[in-house]
Amino acid sequence: MGSADSMIAEKIIVFGLHGFLGQGSDFDRFKNLWPEYIEFSAPNLFSDNHYDLSNFEICTDQLASQISAMPEKKIFIGYSLGGRIGLHFLEKYPDIFQQYIFLSTHPGFDSDVEKKQRIENDTIWAEKIKKLKWSEFLKDWNSQSVFGGTSETVRNENDYSKDQLMAAMTYLSLAKQKNMNSVIKKNKHKIKWIVGEKDLKFSELAENLKQKKILENYSRISSGHRILFDADISELLKIIL
Numbered sequence: 001m002g003s004a005d006s007m008i009a010e011k012i013i014v015f016g017l018h019g020f021l022g023q024g025s026d027f028d029r030f031k032n033l034w035p036e037y038i039e040f041s042a043p044n045l046f047s048d049n050h051y052d053l054s055n056f057e058i059c060t061d062q063l064a065s066q067i068s069a070m071p072e073k074k075i076f077i078g079y080s081l082g083g084r085i086g087l088h089f090l091e092k093y094p095d096i097f098q099q100y101i102f103l104s105t106h107p108g109f110d111s112d113v114e115k116k117q118r119i120e121n122d123t124i125w126a127e128k129i130k131k132l133k134w135s136e137f138l139k140d141w142n143s144q145s146v147f148g149g150t151s152e153t154v155r156n157e158n159d160y161s162k163d164q165l166m167a168a169m170t171y172l173s174l175a176k177q178k179n180m181n182s183v184i185k186k187n188k189h190k191i192k193w194i195v196g197e198k199d200l201k202f203s204e205l206a207e208n209l210k211q212k213k214i215l216e217n218y219s220r221i222s223s224g225h226r227i228l229f230d231a232d233i234s235e236l237l238k239i240i241l
Contacts (some may be wrong), residue, residue, distance in 0.1 A: 003081065008132060010037060010072075010073060010108075011037055011038075011039060011072045011073070011191065012029070012037060012038045012039070012072060012073045012074070012075060012128070013040075013041055013070050013072045013073070013075070013195055014030075014034065014038055014039070014040050014041070014072045014074075014075045014076075014077060014146075015038050015041050015042070015067055015074055015075070015076050015077070015097070016030070016040065016041070016042035016076075016077045016078070016079075016080075016082070017042070017043075017045070017063075017076075017078040017079070017081075017082025017083070017085055017086060018042065018044075018045070018079060018081075018082050019079045019080030019081045019082055019083075019104075019228075020081045020165075020169070021141065021160075022045075022046075022079065022080075022081075022082070022228075023044050023046070023047070023156055023167070024042035024043055024044045025042075025230045026042075026079070026153075026229070027040065027077070027228065029228070029229075029233050030049065030228075030233060030236075030237070031207055032149065033234075033237060034232060035095075035241075039072070041070070043063075043066075044159075045164065045166075045168070046159075046161060046164040046165055046168065047159060047160065047161065047164075048161055048164070049161055049163065049164060051063070051164070053164060053167040053168045053171055054167060054171050054174055054175060055086070055147075055171050055172075055176070056084075056085065056088045056171075056172060056176065057092075059085060060085060060088040060089055060093070061092075062090060063085070063089075064089065064092075064093050064096060065161075067096055067097075067149070068093075068096060068173065073097045073098055074096065074097045074098060075097055075100075075101065076097040076099070076100045076101060077101045077103065077240070078087060078102040078103065078105060079100070079104055079105075079227060080102075080104050080105065080106075080225075081168065081172060083102040083103060083104065083105030083106075084105060084106060084108075084172070084174070084177055084202065085172070085185060086100055086102060086105070087105070087108075087177075087180040087184070088127070089161070090096060090180075090183050090184070090187050090191075091180065091183045092185055096191075097190075098190065099173065099192065099193045100187070100189050100190055100191050100192070100210050101191075101193075101194065101240055102191065102192070102193050102194065103194050103195075103227045103228070104194075104195060104199060104202050104225050104226075104227050105193070105202075106174055106177075106202070107179060107180045107181055107184060107205065107209060107214075108174070108177050108178055108179035108180045108181070109174065109175070109177075109179060110179055113175075115175040116175070118155060118173060118174050118175035119173065119175040122169050122170065122173040122174075122175065123170075125141075125169050126166045126169045126170050128140060129162055129165050129166050129169065130162065130166060134157040138155060142199075146199070146201060146202075146225050147224070147225055147226065149198055149224045150198075150223075150224035150225055150226040150230050151224075151226060151229045151230055152228070153226070153229055155171050165216045181202065181209070183211070184209065184214050185214045185215075186201070188214070188215055188216050189216075189235075191208055191215065192239065192240065193209070193217075193218040193219070194218065194219045194221060194227065194236070194239060195218060195219075195220055195221075195227075196219075196220070196221060196222070196223030196224045196225055196226075196227055196231065197220040197221065197222060197223065198222075198223060199223070199225040200223040201225075201226050202225060203220060206218040206220075211223045219239050221235050221236060222235065228235070
């Protein structure tokens, strides 16, 4: 991003996209510490039916029309599902952001077997959203191994549209995302890739991208998968800035 001194007079928009079951306020820990020349924008994808989550292309196009109206220099930060949506920005609108920062982001499956297993799993989750009591759904969601050792976040049912959550689980499933390795490699000069060192699965994915020279490098910080809540924000900001 260059030195802070050279950018003091230049306004920068940081656009943050949360993960599944997330909210724009998940980024509040960040934006309260940004330098004054940075403005933060973080929408809520699941609070109502404003955003069309029926597939990655439509979702990306809708968000891009909102973002392109911002005249300032723009930087993207995406966590988990938000990062995967960001990979679609990188593919279709690579220059809409000057830099892309991916937190706990999956680049996409290599095999059809993995995709089939994921579709089956996400279909079960969509049914749980529809049928279970909210407290039961949250308990099941937080019990997943990928969240082991991470902070559980407060999620109030009234803050969400279940239709939006089910749409995201169904249509923005990792199984519906193509492998983005070639997109990442093509644009690696503008990417920062960050994983939690306690998140063994995503650390392995990042190391694989590095070994295949798809990524030049990546950062591992003291955190589990839920970087937005577990990480030392000063440590994370040092990497980003």
